[in-house]
Amino acid sequence: MLMVFGLAGLVVTFKAPDIMHSGIRPESRIMDFTAPESLSDKQVGEKIASAVGRPPRAGEHYIHRDDSNRLVVDWYTANGLVRALYFEQEHRVEIQTWRNSIWRFFDNVHATTMADRSPDPVVRAWAWYIEISIWSLIAMCLSGLWLGVASRWRFMWTRIALAAGCAVFAIFFLLER
Amino acid sequence: MYRLIRNTHLILGLSASLIILVYAVSAVQMAHRFAITPHVSSEDLTVAPALGARSAAQRLMDERGYRGDLGAAESTGQQIRFSITRAGTAYAVTYYPAAGRAHVERRELPFMGLLNRLHHLNGFEHSSAAMNAWGWILAWISIALILLGATGVYMWFRIYNERRIGSILLAGNLCVSIALLVLLRTR
Numbered sequence: 006m007l008m009v010f011g012l013a014g015l016v017v018t019f020k021a022p023d024i025m026h027s028g029i030r031p032e033s034r035i036m037d038f039t040a041p042e043s044l045s046d047k048q049v050g051e052k053i054a055s056a057v058g059r060p061p062r063a064g065e066h067y068i069h070r071d072d073s074n075r076l077v078v079d080w081y082t083a084n085g086l087v088r089a090l091y092f093e094q095e096h097r098v099e100i101q102t103w104r105n106s107i108w109r110f111f112d113n114v115h116a117t118t119m120a121d122r123s124p125d126p127v128v129r130a131w132a133w134y135i136e137i138s139i140w141s142l143i144a145m146c147l148s149g150l151w152l153g154v155a156s157r158w159r160f161m162w163t164r165i166a167l168a169a170g171c172a173v174f175a176i177f178f179l180l181e182r
Numbered sequence: 183m184y185r186l187i188r189n190t191h192l193i194l195g196l197s198a199s200l201i202i203l204v205y206a207v208s209a210v211q212m213a214h215r216f217a218i219t220p221h222v223s224s225e226d227l228t229v230a231p232a233l234g235a236r237s238a239a240q241r242l243m244d245e246r247g248y249r250g251d252l253g254a255a256e257s258t259g260q261q262i263r264f265s266i267t268r269a270g271t272a273y274a275v276t277y278y279p280a281a282g283r284a285h286v287e288r289r290e291l292p293f294m295g296l297l298n299r300l301h302h303l304n305g306f307e308h309s310s311a312a313m314n315a316w317g318w319i320l321a322w323i324s325i326a327l328i329l330l331g332a333t334g335v336y337m338w339f340r341i342y343n344e345r346r347i348g349s350i351l352l353a354g355n356l357c358v359s360i361a362l363l364v365l366l367r368t369r
Contacts (some may be wrong), residue, residue, distance in 0.1 A: 006355075006359060007327045007328065007330060007331035008327075008328055008331060009359075010205075010324075010327050011324045011325065011326075011327035011328035011331075012324070012328075013324075014304075014320050014321070014323060014324025014327070015321065015324045015325070017304040017305070017320070018304055018305065018317060018320050018321045018324065019321075020305060062366055083366050083367070084366070084367060107367075110366075110367060114363065114366060118209070118212060118213035119213045119214065120212060120213050120214070120215050127362060127365045127366060128366070130362055131362045131363075131366060132213075134358065134359065134362060135213070136213060139206055139209045139210055139213065140210075142202065142206045143203065143206045143207070143210075146195075146199045146202050146203050146206065149195045149196075149199060150195075150196065150199050153192050153195060153196045154196075157192055160189075160192070162189065162192070162193050163192060163193075163196060165193075166192070166193040166194075166195075166196035166197040167196045167197070169197045170196055170197040170198060170199060170200050170201070171200060173197075173200075173201065173319065174200040174201060174204070177300070177312070177315075177316060177319070178296070180249070180268075180312040181268050181269035181270050181296065181299075181300060181303075181312060181313075181316070182269075182270035182271065182290075182296050
């Protein structure tokens, strides 16, 4: 898990291209769909979501209108985005599957936590794994600090490293608060 | 070799622990959606008249000590709106060039909110040098995490009477994590 967290940090630091900027076109398929005239956007979005079906590993869908004023239903997953675009005049829905790079996948999975509340059992298992990893990381930091200070205090670099770490934290706390 | 690895682990760990805790504690906050309520205050200021957004922001930075990234400005009739943002504080400024006055709404995050924003702060394209420096800190912490994991496993492997339980834990961890990653990626 330390590898996943470390890779995620490097991915955002060096700006690995995301799905919209990677230059890769989405896979696309068309589905016939006609919404009753009397329904709201939210109701039509729910009908589209129901007709398309929740993609594997996806969380809750998100209904909105895009810049061209088309109704859109999005599902985000660790692998990218599944987007259903409703073309009202043509009575069809275009389902686009945007698959991200392996680097963005690592960034997404590091942020897949208990907050996602996905019904998918694999995503839930991964969220539990992340939860245990976060608490393990806290325990490792605290026990490591104690071990380092208690057993190697007379080593000069112990004091220098600890002082440097505290100084960096204090400086950024003061600068950014 | 063992001594070098042990000292590397010690120095990396002690220098990086507090920053790693920033990420870990804010991760708990996000995973469990602990609410963050900013403290909001506002004030009306006198600024020189007829300035552009950047000049007005510079005045506020020089004279009032505002720090952070200057956001895109938006002009509407008699007023110019812009923001100056750093991790823990955001200033939403409405500047009136004709009157030479500005209304500033200041949103200060509590400690947990600051940790949350630091967790999301990355990259080197900020106008604030401190924010760019944090981008480098993130790069260093990311590399430190990978090295701490690798050196930690190496040091455990050298302790012969703990190899059995360690092997079981490491193998279990690798099986679960790799299996879940493959399942997440392949569907």
